[in-house]
Amino acid sequence: MNDFVIDVHDLRKSFGANIVVNRLNLQVESGEICGFLGANGSGKTTTIRMLCGLLSPDSGSGTCLGFDLMREPHRIRREVGYMTQRFSFYDDLTVAETLEFVASVYLLQDPRGTVAGIISRMELTPYADRLAGQLSGGWKQRLALAACVLHQPKLLLLDEPTAGVDAAARREFWDLIHDMASEGLTVLVSTHYMDEAERCKRIVYLSDGHIVTQGAPDDVRRAANLIVFEASGRGIDEAARALRRAPGVESAAVFGSTLRVAGTDREALSRTIAAHPQLAWQEVEPRLEDVFIHLLAERAA
Amino acid sequence: MNGFSFRRFAAVLRKEWIQVRRDPLTLRFIILLPLMQLFLFAYAINTNPKDLPTGVLSADHSNYERRVIAALQESGYYDTRAMKSEAEAERALAEGSVLFVVNIPPNFARSVDRGENPSILMDADASDPTAISYATAALSGLTNVLDRDLPPALKTATPNPAFNFEIHARYNPEQLTVLNTVPGLICVVLMFSTLFLTTLSITRERERGTMENLLAMPLRPMEVMLAKIVPYIVIGYIQVILIIATSALVFHLPIRGSLPLLLLALFFFIASNLVLGLTISTLAASQMQALQLAQFTLLPSFMLSGFMFPFAGMPFWAQWAGEIFPVTHMLRISRGVLLKGNNLAEILPQLWPIALFTLVVTMIGLWFYRETLD
Ligand SMILES: Nc1ncnc2c1ncn2[C@@H]1O[C@H](COP(=O)(O)OP(=O)(O)O)[C@@H](O)[C@H]1O
Ligand SMILES: [Mg+2]
Numbered sequence: 001m002n003d004f005v006i007d008v009h010d011l012r013k014s015f016g017a018n019i020v021v022n023r024l025n026l027q028v029e030s031g032e033i034c035g036f037l038g039a040n041g042s043g044k045t046t047t048i049r050m051l052c053g054l055l056s057p058d059s060g061s062g063t064c065l066g067f068d069l070m071r072e073p074h075r076i077r078r079e080v081g082y083m084t085q086r087f088s089f090y091d092d093l094t095v096a097e098t099l100e101f102v103a104s105v106y107l108l109q110d111p112r113g114t115v116a117g118i119i120s121r122m123e124l125t126p127y128a129d130r131l132a133g134q135l136s137g138g139w140k141q142r143l144a145l146a147a148c149v150l151h152q153p154k155l156l157l158l159d160e161p162t163a164g165v166d167a168a169a170r171r172e173f174w175d176l177i178h179d180m181a182s183e184g185l186t187v188l189v190s191t192h193y194m195d196e197a198e199r200c201k202r203i204v205y206l207s208d209g210h211i212v213t214q215g216a217p218d219d220v221r222r223a224a225n226l227i228v229f230e231a232s233g234r235g236i237d238e239a240a241r242a243l244r245r246a247p248g249v250e251s252a253a254v255f256g257s258t259l260r261v262a263g264t265d266r267e268a269l270s271r272t273i274a275a276h277p278q279l280a281w282q283e284v285e286p287r288l289e290d291v292f293i294h295l296l297a298e299r300a301a
Numbered sequence: 302m303n304g305f306s307f308r309r310f311a312a313v314l315r316k317e318w319i320q321v322r323r324d325p326l327t328l329r330f331i332i333l334l335p336l337m338q339l340f341l342f343a344y345a346i347n348t349n350p351k352d353l354p355t356g357v358l359s360a361d362h363s364n365y366e367r368r369v370i371a372a373l374q375e376s377g378y379y380d381t382r383a384m385k386s387e388a389e390a391e392r393a394l395a396e397g398s399v400l401f402v403v404n405i406p407p408n409f410a411r412s413v414d415r416g417e418n419p420s421i422l423m424d425a426d427a428s429d430p431t432a433i434s435y436a437t438a439a440l441s442g443l444t445n446v447l448d449r450d451l452p453p454a455l456k457t458a459t460p461n462p463a464f465n466f467e468i469h470a471r472y473n474p475e476q477l478t479v480l481n482t483v484p485g486l487i488c489v490v491l492m493f494s495t496l497f498l499t500t501l502s503i504t505r506e507r508e509r510g511t512m513e514n515l516l517a518m519p520l521r522p523m524e525v526m527l528a529k530i531v532p533y534i535v536i537g538y539i540q541v542i543l544i545i546a547t548s549a550l551v552f553h554l555p556i557r558g559s560l561p562l563l564l565l566a567l568f569f570f571i572a573s574n575l576v577l578g579l580t581i582s583t584l585a586a587s588q589m590q591a592l593q594l595a596q597f598t599l600l601p602s603f604m605l606s607g608f609m610f611p612f613a614g615m616p617f618w619a620q621w622a623g624e625i626f627p628v629t630h631m632l633r634i635s636r637g638v639l640l641k642g643n644n645l646a647e648i649l650p651q652l653w654p655i656a657l658f659t660l661v662v663t664m665i666g667l668w669f670y671r672e673t674l675d
Contacts, residue, residue, distance in 0.1 A: 054516055054674050073673065078519040088514040092323045093316065104312030105518045 091133025
């Protein structure tokens with residue numbers, strides 16, 4: 001017995017000839033917030049659906065909350081809290097009705113009381129009698145989160161819970177996730193936002209159904225051995241164009257008023273940027289985004 | 302995940318009920334569709350035909366006889382011509398060159414004068430009941446045409462009519478009564494309006510993405526299926542009452558048997574349609590496909606039910622296929638209870654096939670209800 005909440009090996013899933021998840025190994029420890037990253041179509045949703053027993057893997061083995069992924073998907077389904085990528089509650093039910101529905105389906109002892117509790121905890125009180133279809137994106141997501149934690153699961157699987165939600169609401173949402181994790185909940189959350197990835201204890205980066213890298217954000221950054229130089233000022237657009245094909249440069253891109261140039265060969269990169277002395281160069285920490293782009297390029301090569 | 306839980310079932314039921322109540326489309330569907338169909342069918346089928354060819358076979362030439370024939374003619378429904386012999390009348394009826402033969406009995410006039418209340422036998426070609434239903438219905442209004450000419454003693458004496466028409470339905474004695482399309486119409490309209498209530502219920506959840514959550518929750522297929530049917534049974538009954546009331550008021554639907562018995566039988570019929578709709582819904586990949594599947598099952602069950610064509614006249618294979626569909630049996634129950642006053646024991650042979658159908662289709666639905674998204 002280990003204390004991994006999720007422990008799966010060689011998961012594989014294909015739709016027709018399209019292999020969507022391929023030989024995926026994943027271990028998530030209890031109490032962790034694990035971030036699931038990857039481009040659209042990289043297999044995040046499919047993996048999460050397999051982890052909560054909604055899709056049966058073609059092959060592979062493993063456990064989720066101690067239940068066998070292949071043999072006991074129905075028990076897993078009952079124990080996890082799963083928040084779907086698309087809002088999948090009923091637009092024509094109110095917030096309170098939705099939560100009472102969920103509470104009753106999970107046979108909670110005191111559905112009314114539990115619902116009242118979660119409504120106030122999630123600060124949904126002003127919206128309790130509003131139809132779900134009339135809520136804005138951020139409040140819809142909050143309702144969905146409330147619904148999936150009602151039965152006090154030990155594992156939360158959140159599929160892009162903050163897609164299309166404004167920055168302030170995203171931050172509050174993540175505060176909630178951290179609160180829950182501090183109470184011992186394990187959370188696996190997929191996202192496209194790098195600032196959210198930074199708030200995870202561990203991140204897993206998927207591409208085409210493979211795990212490209214995983215680990216703590218800092219470790220992922222360090223392991224890539226990526227060197228990044230930044231410069232700002234006039235002429236960065238021209239420089240970016242010139243640098244893109246220069247030796248030692250893997251990527252050169254302009255973000256607002258700064259140019260970022262990345263590569264793994266320090267000497268070649270230093271020589272290359274020295275050819276642009278009109279810009280004031282400065283070495284900076286690589287961002288996760290730089291690392292992912294680098295890893296994808298490396299895989300493609 | 303243990304067995305059936307009433308609380309979980311009740312939770313889904315409540316959710317379904319709220320959604321039904323809030324869906325304006327459902328409400329329109331409930332009330333307008335069946336009424337529209339009722340009138341459409343009734344008028345499309347009961348094209349009130351007039352001037353039907355009618356042979357007269359008279360064994361008693363009298364004033365009274367001439368008066369009755371004139372009245373038939375004046376009603377607009379009968380186009381009378383004299384027949385020379387019984388054989389000729391029989392042949393004309395068989396060929397279809399006349400739809401009715403009026404038999405004026407011997408000593409008709411004397412019987413009337415004596416107040417014996419004689420009967421005029423009307424042989425009717427009932428193989429097309431819709432064609433003759435209005436004409437036969439008109440007969441009851443003609444039994445007073447002799448009143449003015451009656452002997453004074455009879456004029457005030459009895460409230461009885463001076464004579465009667467006795468309709469003798471030929472070739473298709475099952476379809477004996479006037480307006481016997483209406484009991485069948487009730488079944489057909491109900492079939493159309495209830496089947497579609499559940500046809501979309503699962504596909505809708507799938508297409509809106511809400512199925513994913515429903516599946517992610519610890520619900521058993523039976524709990525979901527039942528909860529998706531029960532609200533519509535209520536709606537089905539609202540429709541039944543609407544249809545029967547309208548039929549009684551507008552189409553003079555006779556109710557000879559027990560109405561509660563009919564309502565009981567209709568429960569099985571409604572359930573069979575809802576279950577069929579739901580099973581179609583679980584099988585179909587999209588709402589579009591579900592609708593096509595529903596139509597695909599509606600058409601043959603409608604055609605083979607005995608509503609469009611007399612059941613006895615259909616080829617063997619068509620009868621056999623027709624026996625499968627609940628509407629065939631409900632049609633017989635409805636006619637039996639409303640027109641013949643059948644009791645429970647008499648409709649039981651038609652009731653269990655409906656129940657069996659419901660059971661089998663439920664099993665198929667449960668079997669194909671996928672608990673994952675694969
Ligand atoms: N039910 C399905 N049937 C067929 N293809 C699917 C299905 N679900 C997902 N896919 C395909 O699998 C790939 C991965 O999808 P998904 O897991 O949703 O990725 P992500 O969540 O990372 O965007 C996509 O190419 C998508 O088209
Ligand atoms: Mg996705």
